[in-house]
Amino acid sequence: MKAFLLDIDGTMMLGSEPLPGAVEFVRWLRAEGRPHLWLTNNTSRSRVAWLERLEAAGFEPRPHELYTSGDATVAFLGTLDPLPRVYLVGPAALHAEFEAAGVVLTDEDADTVVIAYDVELTYAKLRRAALLLQAGAAFYATHPDVTCPTPEGPIPDVGSFLALFETACGRRPRVLGKPEDTMVTGALERVGVAAADAVMVGDRLLTDIAMARSAGLTSCLVLSGVTSGEELVNAPIQPDEVCPSMIEVLAWAQRLSGSPAS
Template sequence: MKRTEAFLLDLDGTLYRGTEVIPDAPDFLRWLIETDRKYLFVTNNSSRRPEQVAEHLRRFGIPAEAEHVLTPSMVAAQYIKEQGAGNRVYVIGEEGLRSALIEAGCEITDEQPDYVVQGIDRQFTYEKLMTASLRIQSGAIYLATNVDKALPTEKGLMPGAGSLLAAVATASGCQPIVMGKPEARMIDHALEMLGVPKERAIVVGDNLETDILAGVNAGVRTALVLSGFSKRDHVAETDGKPTIIVDSLSDLIRLVE
């Protein structure tokens, strides 16, 4: 653990919970900066641009800049560039997804797209579902930002991108290629950005089914922080076992110093 050079950090449940900062999160980020360690905020949130994610973190007193943010929208945009199979894209999603695709040179269109890219979309309609289904049936490649079925809010669990995925996959008869956690693709992309080998990195998160499983799938060490979604007694029931379990980010510092 003491050779850890790079930290891939989840957000909600790890650095903050809803509208409240987790008490030791700001100090943890300052420690990363002071000790010259590399890090990325790795989030499944496709609705926000990196600048918006960083601004949201700064409101909690957490030092953050856009260059330290990786979203599944960015991974999707890079995937399309690397495939070289066309750049015409039909989008079901919000600002963060659209801006990432446009910045990567994609053309947003509903006519003969090469890809259908779907994330969270709080203006989702039957017409969007119909268009996505027809385009996928006509040969467009279906990409999804993440499989998160629900989003925790003060009102309760709200439908997430995974709920829309279920609708599009059912209508089109096609399962998507998933960009975000728990797929290894996002972790691999993060390590490429940082220029750090897998054995020198660690994924830090509160969710066994997304954060920890993503690290396991990518062959990267993981730290489950018991500050959010998953609890210690959930570990026995999951496929992705964390490398270590810590009560807090402060405990993680003591293990790697």
């Protein structure tokens, strides 16, 4: 176990608060000199806003330690030739981030639609995206999560938006965040280890754990987010390790690494 990829929502944080054991886990990683990467599908906020949020929660993140499905999407769009003209359904902060990274965004003559976690979604945006899709625009989504866990309960995320577009337009996108290759390849490059040397810790079977299993990472499911112990029993995707919270993940990691409890 050379490096840890850490999901944020439902794993390390719930809303703006750190979950029990999460801050201690990151402190242990730093003390051990083991690299980690914050790996989130949540494109409702920009990289800068994520780093501020992690800082406020007490994690002391460094910019290179954050990799979002927005980063994976920007990297993928940059490999296309010719470069796409993108209609982005996403919040203003994500628009600014994509443009700063060189993605051509347009409201008018787009040939590509990208759906992100738009917490500023309006009917006008739904209308524009649907008309572009019906006219044959290429179709991508930053991630497939149907809901996002919050302290008040799960709320609609990109996967729910995609169900709307499938109903309205009969189109399904290519997804670029977890659990897809685009995300795990970018993340492992960033953290500089092979898949076999990395551990993915997350709360969602269909993204975090599915990605770890298909790419050959060790997977650890925490039950502090969207997955219940009951759901896990009959699930087709099973993690290598299951922990109630990050408190037990820390104990598990310390056991595996032969490091005494701090």
